[in-house]
Amino acid sequence: MDANIRVRIKHTLGHFTLDVDLSLPASGIIAITGPSGSGKTTLLRCIAGLEQAQGDDNCISFADQIWLQGSKQSIKTEQRPLAYVFQESSLLPHLTVAENIDYAAKRSRRRNCEPLGAQARAHIIKLLDITALLAQSPEQLSGGERQRVALARALIANPQVLLLDEPLSALDMERKQEILPYLEEVGKVFSGPILYVSHAMDEIARLADHLVILQAGRVLDEGPLASTLMRVHKPIIWGDDVMSVLQGQVALRDEDFYLTRIDVDGSPFWLRGLDKNLATEQRIQVLARDISVAVAEPGPSSIVNCIVCELESIFPPERGEVLLRLRLPRSEQRLLASITAKSLQQLALIEGQTLWAQIKSVALLK
Numbered sequence: 132m133d134a135n136i137r138v139r140i141k142h143t144l145g146h147f148t149l150d151v152d153l154s155l156p157a158s159g160i161i162a163i164t165g166p167s168g169s170g171k172t173t174l175l176r177c178i179a180g181l182e183q184a185q186g187d188d189n190c191i192s193f194a195d196q197i198w199l200q201g202s203k204q205s206i207k208t209e210q211r212p213l214a215y216v217f218q219e220s221s222l223l224p225h226l227t228v229a230e231n232i233d234y235a236a237k238r239s240r241r242r243n244c245e246p247l248g249a250q251a252r253a254h255i256i257k258l259l260d261i262t263a264l265l266a267q268s269p270e271q272l273s274g275g276e277r278q279r280v281a282l283a284r285a286l287i288a289n290p291q292v293l294l295l296d297e298p299l300s301a302l303d304m305e306r307k308q309e310i311l312p313y314l315e316e317v318g319k320v321f322s323g324p325i326l327y328v329s330h331a332m333d334e335i336a337r338l339a340d341h342l343v344i345l346q347a348g349r350v351l352d353e354g355p356l357a358s359t360l361m362r363v364h365k366p367i368i369w370g371d372d373v374m375s376v377l378q379g380q381v382a383l384r385d386e387d388f389y390l391t392r393i394d395v396d397g398s399p400f401w402l403r404g405l406d407k408n409l410a411t412e413q414r415i416q417v418l419a420r421d422i423s424v425a426v427a428e429p430g431p432s433s434i435v436n437c438i439v440c441e442l443e444s445i446f447p448p449e450r451g452e453v454l455l456r457l458r459l460p461r462s463e464q465r466l467l468a469s470i471t472a473k474s475l476q477q478l479a480l481i482e483g484q485t486l487w488a489q490i491k492s493v494a495l496l497k
């Protein structure tokens with residue numbers, strides 16, 4: 132892994148101490164999650180330089196730039212080549228949307244960011260679909276529109292690192308669904324790392340490439356999304372939404388039955404719908420509670436997905452529920468299934484045995 136963002140911080144605020152040592156990838160969406168008060172915003176604020184972390188061992192660097200080195204060297208927020216978007220965007224109320232964007236673009240030079248050319252700016256305006264909003268003032272915009280403008284403004288400043296602190300949390304579910312595709316697009320076009328604070332697992336599963344889990348100011352776990360999800364920090368993060376995220380390719384489109392087949396290292400997963408093109412990469416999500424397991428090949432069933440797996444590990448029971456980690460054949464990818472402790476006993480499951488995972492529902496991600 133490229134260790135292009137290095138963050139080693141010990142920083143105390145009142146009764147809280149953030150104590151992290153992270154090497155994060157140089158690109159992609161890096162989700163930072165954890166319970167309320169675990170230090171997600173404080174971490175982002177330290178990276179942005181909005182929080183002055185004191186201490187000789189502290190360091191923050193990006194690529195070959197050192198942003199903070201002990202108490203000797205610190206580059207001011209305004210000079211770090213980054214942009215951030217918060218829960219509620221802070222557009223300047225007396226300027227129009229276009230003027231807000233211009234203002235941010237002009238300030239970008241001070242941040243050591245190269246100003247974008249007219250063509251690149253037009254592309255971002257199109258990408259976030261804000262052409263019709265340019266003449267409006269911020270108070271005329273809906274919450275979702277404001278966040279789209281805030282994202283455009285951040286991108287037009289042409290930062291090398293993008294910090295997003297719960298950019299969707301002030302939006303209702305409908306607005307959130309509207310804006311998620313734009314964030315996906317931003318994830319594709321932005322070449323540097325995007326640090327994305329969120330505690331919504333649906334957003335993280337859909338958007339993130341890498342996951343950092345904080346608990347009480349420390350890093351509980353960290354790594355590529357799919358494998359970090361497999362390590363399960365259940366009560367801390369997921370509640371009932373324990374899930375697997377798998378990467379596959381669109382292998383077949385069955386027009387007669389309105390189904391699409393995604394192959395994950397050779398294992399077929401069928402989903403309803405036909406809106407994905409053949410041979411494209413596709414991420415899918417399977418909730419642990421949507422899987423049941425059988426110890427012999429099941430007979431005919433209305434469940435279309437039945438995948439042969441190896442039972443790799445059995446997690447300790449918790450309130451009558453047991454999680455199983457299932458390995459797909461000839462693959463490094465895994466599924467998590469949730470069954471009752473009673474079923475575990477009745478089926479006399481042991482690690483290493485072959486199981487048939489019947490999956491009630493598979494969802495497409497990005």
Ligand SMILES: Nc1ncnc2c1ncn2[C@@H]1O[C@H](COP(=O)(O)OP(=O)(O)OP(=O)(O)O)[C@@H](O)[C@H]1O
Pocket residue numbers: 144145146147165166167168169170171172173174330
């Ligand atoms: N200026 C401050 N002075 C004292 N304590 C602070 C200060 N800022 C934050 N804290 C404390 O630091 C802890 C971490 O806060 P932070 O906002 O980073 O958490 P978070 O994980 O982002 O939480 P949430 O999900 O609720 O936004 C909290 O206990 C908070 O009360």
